[in-house]
Amino acid sequence: MAAEASSAARTPRDDSRDGMWLLIIWIALSVIGCLLVALVWGPHMPPGAQSSSAASQQTDITVLAVLATPVVIGVLLYLGWALAFWRQRPGDETDAAPIHGNTKVQATWIIGTAAIVLSLAVYGTIELISPAGAGAGEGPQPIWKPAGTTTASVTSWAPGTSNILQVQVIGQQWAWTYRYPQFGGFETTQLMLPVGEPVQFNVTSLDVIHSFWAYTLGVKADANSGVNNVAYTTPEHTGQFQVRCAELCGIWHGSMYNTGDVVPVADFVKWTQTTSTQLADVTKLLPPYAASYDPTAINMGKINAALGLTGAGGGFYNPADPEQP
């Protein structure tokens, strides 16, 4: 009796009508949802648009969010519809109608999802290549470089030329320092960048593995001792940005951050001149600029001449000779 009552309650026509309503509502909500995500939420998506790579990442995240919106709405709508209209009524103890395979539905599902995944793979690859690595570290020999730039000189730089600005990022427990080889090679704890000029970050470490993460610039590159990890971006808006270490590097890892500035080109040039002068006495003590530095390669001549070193002196600290606690 119950089975008869159940089957009598719903007809194929009812199912067809439900399906039509579901489709109409889903399309309407999806259009509205996609527009809201793209136009309202999208511009506020992380990591922002302070640089070319950040803007590129923001676009990618927005595209993915827009693509996901109809899926999320479809799932939630179907769930809500089922709960509202297809739920089991009190006293109805019948099973649902048996489901048989449907070749059209299965083929549509497989082809559709495959197309989505493959197209996203193509899109992701293009988005990695076209913005010159998308702000990620590309290793010592980057494949993708910003269009129209060269590394004609690592000892001089002028705004508006194709010669890209070089900034070396040096991680050490527990601070970031930055070296500007095109301005005499001074090293500073300040990270200053000119707006509108492509930048090549050369990221390395003096000890353990760190990770340079300029979040709102959309730049992230691991800092390994003895390795030059290159990443690119072009700051597009003036303002401050945070730099953090994104690799657990010791007890003060959480404090290994500072604030960088994107400033007008004229201010940047002036800053390099001022800072270069202020740091001239310590710049001459720095090792010659190099893509990376061997932390054990210390000029020990005069130090050894002063033998009698106590404390932690002498042969420095060979990483191959550790004493673990």
Next chain:
Amino acid sequence: MSLPARVVTLVVAFLAVVAGGIFVAFEFIGAQPPVENYTSYAKGGQVDVTLMTTAQTTVTNKPDWVTYFIKNPNTGDFDHTTSFAVPANTRVNVTILGYDGCTPLRNPLWGKVAGTIGGVEDVAFNNGKTTSASQPLTTFDSWANCSIQHTFAIPGLGINVPVASPTTLAENNALCGTSPCVDATADQAKAPHSVVTFSFVTPKTDGTYRWQCFVPCGLGYVDGNGGPMATPGYMMGQMEVQS
């Protein structure tokens, strides 16, 4: 065993384990070095803070670790801690008594004095008998002269102060052997050391700032940055700014 006895035994055992865990957490894992509070010792908008570096830590179970000590403003004793509190918006006059030998910096940039009033530190040397006249210095070449033993750096405030090391072979061979180096007897009284003084102004608002040494002085640890370099109470600590 009766059921009540079993229940009581189980409860007692459970409580004993919990108590043991709490004891270990607070006594060992969560133990922090004491805080030397200088906030009530400020006069005329200034406060004097004195620190000491030694080549060993004979007051702990890590005698071969280099360490800082901080002078207790109340007793005048040097306590084994690296935490101190100072008042906000106040000039802090720091004196560091450097009793350790020299070690080269990994990054020579930290040989530059930064963040202090005037951008300088004043350095004098005591050869065990007399103290030289103090000289203002702005930059140290630790690679050429091995002139640094440690640094006192507060990255959050842009402060970096190299701690000069005793200068000669004879002095290095006669370093203080028992810490803190304050006894008026034995070798401590004759131990050569540097006297580094500098000043900086604390922020106007409350905050906790970590400080550390940038000389990789964790002898024997990977990259020289383990051991005392990575343990509160030795070569790193915190400065609390209180208003």
